[in-house]
Amino acid sequence: MAKKPKQIIVDPKLCKGCLICISVCPHGVLKKADEVDNRGFFLPVVVDLEACKVCRLCEMECPDFAICVVE
Ligand code: SF4
Numbered sequence: 001m002a003k004k005p006k007q008i009i010v011d012p013k014l015c016k017g018c019l020i021c022i023s024v025c026p027h028g029v030l031k032k033a034d035e036v037d038n039r040g041f042f043l044p045v046v047v048d049l050e051a052c053k054v055c056r057l058c059e060m061e062c063p064d065f066a067i068c069v070v071e
């Protein structure tokens, strides 16, 4: 059976807003936030959780271990 994500968590303390996770996601699950956070970073936000195939590329490519896909 295909894997399904329950939740995608971005740790706002670890994420530096590099947006690598958005560029590596093959399914358009993430997008850049419309506004900066309190440190001035645009964090990734989940726009299409249903499209996520739990490939974990975002987790693997994140340099700060800031994103976590919960199955
Ligand atoms: S790759 Fe990691 S640090 Fe970069 S924006 Fe995504 S979650 Fe944040």
Ligand code: SF4
Binding pocket: 008, 024, 025, 026, 027, 028, 029, 030, 051, 052, 053, 054, 055, 056, 057, 058, 059, 069
């Ligand atoms: S696990 Fe794969 S499909 Fe899901 S958000 Fe990360 S890169 Fe995209």
